[in-house]
Amino acid sequence: MRPLAERMRPRTLDEMVGQKRLLGQGSALRRAIEGGHVHSMILWGPPGCGKTTLALLLAQYAEAQFIAISAVMSGLPEVRKVLAEADQRFHAGIRTVLFVDEVHRFNKVQQDAFLPFIERGSILFIGATTENPSFELNSALLSRCRVHVMEAVSTDDITAALQRALGDEHRGLGGRNIDIAPDDLRAIATAADGDVRRALTLLEIAAELVGENTDADDKPLGRDLIEQVLADRTRRFDKGGEQFxxxxxxxHKSVRSSNPDAALYWFARMIDGGCDPIYLARRLTRMAVEDIGLADPRALSMATEAWDAYDRLGSPEGELALAQVVIYLASTAKSNxxxxxxxxxxxxxRKYGTQEVPLHIRNAPTKLMKELGYGNDYQYDHDAEGGVALDQTGFPDAMGERVYYQPVARGMEIKLKDKLDKLRAAREAARKDG
Structure with missing residues (x-):
């Protein structure tokens, strides 16, 4: 009655699919596990990559008692009870592998409860998380555990796991005579998006459906049925976590690199994952001012207009307006x-503090202000030759002239750069003459 994914859980390291970098023959972690010399660790990886299975195998190879708790379901009283029982086993000469699923959901106080037990060896702590430990786990726990990064399982490896399940008569579907084309099996593996558990669940659903639809000895699992099972599937996306x-x-970086195809792909990925399009509209507007800037002033207008278009149209029609801006921002000239x-x-x-405004460019609306020298010697630029009073500064006296804006030789800024270079050179010459 157990799900297929649970029945097919690997019983040895050789049965695990994926994680060749971490658990391949001769790797440091594999040698340590096979020798029974395991250490407390954090397993960081996406769903269905084998974190729980690896923890079970660690306990098996270490000949230790395996205890599992979930940070979603367990509070501090239960944690203390489990730790006390592990301490008793430790004094009786029995090791405990304590597996904590979703460990990032524990707060700092709950995480700190494990520390003394890890230090004295009462438990071998195995924490599993889908979130970046650097952000979600406190430094005290990280300093006592080795972080091992686990990767999403490849489509080829998931396909191998599905084939094993179809052929296994004791734990899998081997006794059901299910006939499935290699391409259809790979379609299931691809749809699982790196998650072995999800792939086995999809296969089990398909097997149940084909069993209901035919009484024949050979039960073909066709493309139509596969497409029904895979309908409305979603890709991995965490709206608030590291993947986001x-x-x-x-x-952002694809736009900055002038790669509209890559930018459009990541935009589609985020929309597909359920990201709020308004958030993306806001980020695109930021890109328009941060990375395109005055090289193409139209970019900002297009971004805000697309944002407005999405507000008016909603999804999915409004997403096209945002997609057009993604393409334009990535394709046009860039300047920061x-x-x-x-x-x-x-x-x-911040550096110079509250500097006084030079008298000649102060406002002088009253007689007193004029008597105090406000506006004295101000040169009205429109009356100057060329429309610019070259020997007149706009900075506080203590600072001298400064140059902040340095246009790049791209897009509209080519003309701005040419004009400002000439003006700045003329101002410098006027100051020297003065």
Missing amino acids: YDQISAL AAYMAWNNAKGDV
């Missing part, structure tokens, strides 16, 4: 000159 931030980083100029100006504000 990795993917928005990939989108305005972004850098703004940061440099803010830096000088």
Whole structure:
């Protein structure tokens, strides 16, 4: 009555699929496990990559008692009870492998409860998490555990696991005479998106359906049935975790690299995963001002207009407006000159403090202000030759002239750069003459 994924759980390291880097023949961790010399560790990887299975095998090879708790279901009283029982077994000469699933869901106090037991060896602590331990686990726990990164299982390895399940008469589906084409089996493996447990569950559902539809000895599992089982499947996406931030980083950097195809792919991935399109519209607007800037001032208008179009159209029609902006932003000229100029100006504000506004560019709306010299010697630029009073500064006296904005030789900024280079050179010459 157990699910197929549970029945087919590997019983030895050789039966595990994937994780060749971590558990391949001759690897350090494999040698340690086979020798029974295991250590406390954090297993970090996506769902269905084998974290629980590896913990079970660790206990098996170490000849230790395996105890599993879930941070979703367990509170501090239960944790203390489990740790006390492990301590008793330790004094009786029995080791305990304590497997904590979703360990990142424990708060700092709950995580700290494990520390003394790990230190004195009462437990071999195995924490499993899908989130980056650097962000989710406290430093005290990390310092006592080795972090092992587990990868999503490849389609080829998942296909091998499915074939094993179809052929195993004792634990799998070998006694059901299920006939499935290799391409259809691979379609299930691909749909599982790196998750072996999910692939076995999909296969089991398909096997149940084909069993209901035919009484023949050979039960063909055809493409139509496979497509029914795989309908409305979703890809791995965490709206608040590391995958989310990795993917928005990939989108932003693909735009910055002028790769519209890669940018469109990551945009589609995030939409497919359920990311809020308004969040993406906001990020695209940021890209328009941070990475395109004045090299193409139209980019900002297009981003805000696409945002407005999405507000008016909603999903899925409005997503096309955002997709067009993704393509445009990635394809057009790039410049972070305005972004850098703004940061440099803010830096000088912090550095120089509250500087007085030079008298000649102060406002003088009253007689008293005029008598105090406000606005004296101000040169009205429109009356100057060329429309610019070259020997007139706009900075506080203590700072002197500063250069923040340095246009790049791309897009619209080519013209801005040419103009400003000439103006700055003329101002420098005027100052020297003065």
